[in-house]
Amino acid sequence: MESTHAIKALAALAQEHRLAVFRLLVAQGPTGLPAGEIAKTIGISASGMSFHLAQLEHAGLVRSWRRQRRIYYAVEIENVRRLLAFLTQDCCQGRPDICGDIGALAQVCGPEEA
């Protein structure tokens, strides 16, 4: 993962409403939720939600698909795993004994990978 991509993802998460959306979608899992329902749950306007969902999607943290009139959003768990792995890469000079096995982080919600 490139640094610029990680920054985009972190910036997407570093905002009150988007973080709330992200956590809602993490809890929801792959079935996802329609934009309108997310907006209602979070408590912001439709246009505001559209803006924030676009940020999250552009950062690769969520994906979307249309189903009839509604557009559903769900977390992209594999990219989340990549982000977390990036953050903790080479922990403690590659010696997990110093601070615990940070490599375990890379196994979040999916098979491990470089």
Add this chain to the structure above:
Amino acid sequence: MESTHAIKALAALAQEHRLAVFRLLVAQGPTGLPAGEIAKTIGISASGMSFHLAQLEHAGLVRSWRRQRRIYYAVEIENVRRLLAFLTQDCCQGRPDICGDIGALAQVCGPEEA
């Protein structure tokens, strides 16, 4: 962990130089590095580095201590673990079978905890 605290930490990481510092300090581990050396490695001014280190420290991602003339910075691995756990809390409605055990994330660099 509160949402506002998580946002502060994520915002601290969502910046080119601070993310580079964070990853450098993650790799370095508990011995830490002095501010000047970090600035030299990253390639920015001393005052700029001071600004960024203050942001990281205020977010709880790093800690600092003085040793003679130098001020050392090291990652606060336990708070990093808390942040990652916060991001992946209640993954997939608490059913790890859906997307893998995201709870494993909470065991980064330290004993597990609520």
Add this chain to the structure above:
DNA sequence: TCCATATTTCAATGAATATTGAATAGATGG
């Protein structure tokens, strides 16, 4: 004390971001 080292603080500038409401676009059913 005087000087050099190491880092922080401060103020000013320029750039990036969130919010709002109105307008637009796409999908569905009558």
Add this chain to the structure above:
DNA sequence: CCATCTATTCAATATTCATTGAAATATGGA
């Protein structure tokens, strides 16, 4: 085709943030 539902786009505004260089603070040695 029309009305409606759902969601996005756009422009304007206000806020927040990063960078710069100069000045200030703290430490340690001569």
